[in-house]
Amino acid sequence: MKEKNLLAELAAYLFSNSDKESGRTPSERELAEHFGVSRGQIREALAILEAMRIVERRAKSGIYIDTKQASVEALALFARAGLPLDPVQIYETVELRKIHEIKAAELACSRATEENFERLREILKASEERIAAGEGLAKEDREFHLEIVRATKNSVFHNICSVYYLMGEQRLPIYFNDPERSVRSHAEHIQIYEALLRRDGNLAQALMNAHLQGAESYWKGIIEGRGKEPKSAALEKA
């Protein structure tokens, strides 16, 4: 499995070629033929999918897909594969992200080092340039938020949170399609940065809360179908 694309493609294929009732998917041999690889490759990918709780392999019976139990890493995989995630799961993730990042902002206040501030400044500078160029944020937004989590000096925390951004990787550019959104986000980032610099935990927390509120309502809107997502070439299948 050198190309990790196989994993995502396989997940996608399993998802759309499974029995709606039982969740039963094509057999390993069929999958191998369809992807033009050996059964061994398929089995390796299935092992990972099973570890992610996306799939269950029942001996001598078949492969069954069930995304309800999927791990967070699995959700990220699905998101990157452009698969239609359960809107409920997306929203749940957004809720979690909020919990994590607000607390991260507070912790970062007492633990951030000069190195972190340096990185944040670099990111903010890059953001400014991008906005000046009339482009949307996305990469910079992701890096800003992750740097704050990194500033908590809790690597497990960082591991968990980085998954959120893996999940949103494809949709973030769409979110920031609206230039006004980029500008506002950038302004809020600066406020948060300054709060961190002043080591004002309560303020940082409050600012982060307000900052994430926007994203939350955005997602809520999409999930409830109130607002349609703008089209994007990267998401033609979504």
Place this chain on the structure above:
Amino acid sequence: MKEKNLLAELAAYLFSNSDKESGRTPSERELAEHFGVSRGQIREALAILEAMRIVERRAKSGIYIDTKQASVEALALFARAGLPLDPVQIYETVELRKIHEIKAAELACSRATEENFERLREILKASEERIAAGEGLAKEDREFHLEIVRATKNSVFHNICSVYYLMGEQRLPIYFNDPERSVRSHAEHIQIYEALLRRDGNLAQALMNAHLQGAESYWKGIIEGRGKEPKSAALEKA
């Protein structure tokens, strides 16, 4: 890979048979011979370990282990395999757990349904019986906390938190070896339950915070080597 033990055993073997400098482990062929299974099996397990970021497979070079980047699921796997986790990572996980569960208690206050309360009552009853029998909690403690997370009705939240308990699976019985600890925990569980029942978010949060404080200091103590863990047959290698 029908026996998921192979995964844990392989992880353990890789961990103790890797080069301290480079992290290079024995080759697939050697591993296959050592475990008495085919290379295919080993490769399947390695694929999972690689997805968990425990291991990196470099084509035509070798397999390299690096637990610093490991995912949370990987930490759980290591813990269950009785492997010596990085104390720092353990502590970081405890910190995260606290963040999660305090917030979970608050959310549960507004979202818990009668079904959740029913389960909590059952668990508390089981706890009482276990204490009356002079036994330590552990399973009941785990279930109590997980039920609260479940009461948030956020399944992703639940997915993440269940990993913590997978991690602590082996050590919880040791923690509750001290009968006094079981009794105190149970009493605190009851308080928390009552706060949830009254839908008092602030109180539930505060109680959960205090409740987890004990566990935090316990782990901190072990990590800093101040307190030694009591011996346990299940942990002779730890």
Place this chain on the structure above:
DNA sequence: TCCTCCAAACTGGTTCGACCAATTGGGCCT
């Protein structure tokens, strides 16, 4: 027509052996 039951086809689990090409390390030559 419908139900029962059995055998054949299918399925995941596992092994073996083989080939490829990049990496690596040690021995040889300078």
Place this chain on the structure above:
DNA sequence: AGGCCCAATTGGTCGAACCAGTTTGGAGGA
């Protein structure tokens, strides 16, 4: 002593084969 080259090693991949339960479809009976 230093540098170069080749051969062994290694992960990546494939295909064929066997096993033992599971499914399933059709034959045969009610």
